[in-house]
Amino acid sequence: xxxxxxxxxxxxxxxxxxxxxxxxxxxxxxxxxxxxxxxxxxxxxxxxxxxxxxxxxxxxxxxxxxxxxxxxxxxxxxxxxxxxxxxxxxxxxxxxxxxxxxxxxxxxxxxxxx
Amino acid sequence: xxxxxxxxxxxxxxxxxxxxxxxxxxxxxxxxxxxxxxxxxxxxxxxxxxxxxxxxxxxxxxxxxxxxxxxxxxxxxxxxxxxxxxxxxxxxxxxxxxxxxxxxxxxxxxxxxx
Numbered sequence: 001x002x003x004x005x006x007x008x009x010x011x012x013x014x015x016x017x018x019x020x021x022x023x024x025x026x027x028x029x030x031x032x033x034x035x036x037x038x039x040x041x042x043x044x045x046x047x048x049x050x051x052x053x054x055x056x057x058x059x060x061x062x063x064x065x066x067x068x069x070x071x072x073x074x075x076x077x078x079x080x081x082x083x084x085x086x087x088x089x090x091x092x093x094x095x096x097x098x099x100x101x102x103x104x105x106x107x108x109x110x111x112x113x114x
Numbered sequence: 115x116x117x118x119x120x121x122x123x124x125x126x127x128x129x130x131x132x133x134x135x136x137x138x139x140x141x142x143x144x145x146x147x148x149x150x151x152x153x154x155x156x157x158x159x160x161x162x163x164x165x166x167x168x169x170x171x172x173x174x175x176x177x178x179x180x181x182x183x184x185x186x187x188x189x190x191x192x193x194x195x196x197x198x199x200x201x202x203x204x205x206x207x208x209x210x211x212x213x214x215x216x217x218x219x220x221x222x223x224x225x226x227x228x
Contacts, residue, residue: 032214043118043204043219051214090157094214101147101170102217104157 002027006105021076023091033074034092081112118220132193139207146188151202
């Protein structure tokens with residue numbers, strides 16, 4: 001079975017400061033990892049994904065994520081937070097074989113203060 | 115390209131009724147997945163369709179069913195509605211059924227069961 005843990009329900013950061021949203025995963029075989037963002041009353045927007053290759057993945061809106069196989073982590077980062085980044089962030093994992101589905105974490109609310 | 119569209123956006127039903135939700139994927143996408151999002155359980159996978167065939171099914175009772183048409187549009191049906199079915203139902207489409215294709219989400223249908 002595959003699973004995702006987002007240990008923080010909420011992350012608070014001041015605008016202009018770097019942000020990190022944590023994610024760890026468990027999956028059999030090679031993982032495919034995704035980050036999505038959800039704004040109020042909206043669906044999920046794709047930010048970035050890791051399939052293979054470079055452990056540092058760059059995505060939309062200045063976000064990036066670092067894949068760490070030994071720590072089974074895929075933390076989302078941004079060098080300088082914006083108030084408009086305030087939203088609910090989801091990490092998701094899919095196994096690299098068969099018709100595996102996406103398993104999502106519980107989500108982390110990011111609040112960026114002015 | 116137009117994104118994933120879902121209709122209706124909002125629904126109010128009473129216990130015991132049934133409901134049908136519709137999803138139109140991004141043009142050219144052949145895989146459609148459905149998810150239920152609730153504050154308590156987070157995002158839970160319902161089922162996935164590819165070329166009119168159900169490839170995967172989540173751990174939901176038989177009251178939840180779906181289908182996909184030849185044009186890749188999909189519907190999900192919930193019969194004998196219960197209060198606990200109140201949720202945001204999200205549809206996502208991707209090019210193929212296998213990972214690592216990115217799933218793109220619609221805005222969701224918010225269902226309230228009274």
